[in-house]
Amino acid sequence: MFKVKICGVRSKDDIDAVAQHVDAAIGLNFYPPSVRYLDPTKSLAGDLSAAAETAGIVRVGVFVNESADMIDDVCERVGLNAAQLHGDEPVDLVRELSARNIAVIRAVKLPTGDLNVKEISAATDSWIRTGCHLLLDADAGAAHGGSGKTLDWAAIADWADEHPDASWTLAGGLRPDNVAQAMELSGASSVDTASGVEQTRGVKSATLIDAFFHAVNSSV
Helix, strand or coil: CCCEEEECCCCHHHHHHHCCCCCEEEEEECCCCCCCECCCCCHHHHHHHHHHHHCCCEEEEEECCCCHHHHHHHHHHHCCCEEEECCCCCHHHHHHHHHCCCEEEEEEEECCCCCCHHHHHHHHHHHHCCCCEEEEEECCHHHCCCCCCCCCHHHHHHHHHHCCCCCEEECCCCCCCCHHHHHHHHCCCCEEECHHHEEECCEECHHHHHHHHHHHHHHC
16 A cells, blocks of 8 residues: 555645655544644645645545544545544444445554564454554554554564464654664564654654655665
């Protein structure tokens, strides 16, 4: 689906920075309490999505505990390629969205600290059975992402070895200075970041976005 997703973009400058690279995606955050929130009813969300589409960038909407109807409406209104479920949604919602031809990314929030394959499998198996793409993220509690906390990359590699058919992206505290190591240790071929490329909370840095992409590409 993508090699790198820059989540929580909020300006045309963010799009321009991502557009300098290939195999890229952006995340538009539609969770109102987030510092990265975009109102899907306002023109900015659609304008950013349109600019990204022109640049060949995959557009993902980030939703937290919304209904299938709301997600469907925003995907159509804004022009999105996929919906990322980042709350406490039930498995049935994935099936309902898939029936509406909406591609789904399911954020699986894992605890920080030491993990084992059994723990990761318990959190992921029901979602794998739906066929959706997984985003392995650090549990940020009520913030639902963007915590800057990292995961147990070696344990994820062990889990991936036992789940070769799983489609997944690594997230959780990834920055230009650690993403290459994270990919090497976890075996991830797709990564996601939000706070890791911000100059201040919620404000992206073109320099950090560029550095992140270069670090990812250097690890391949």
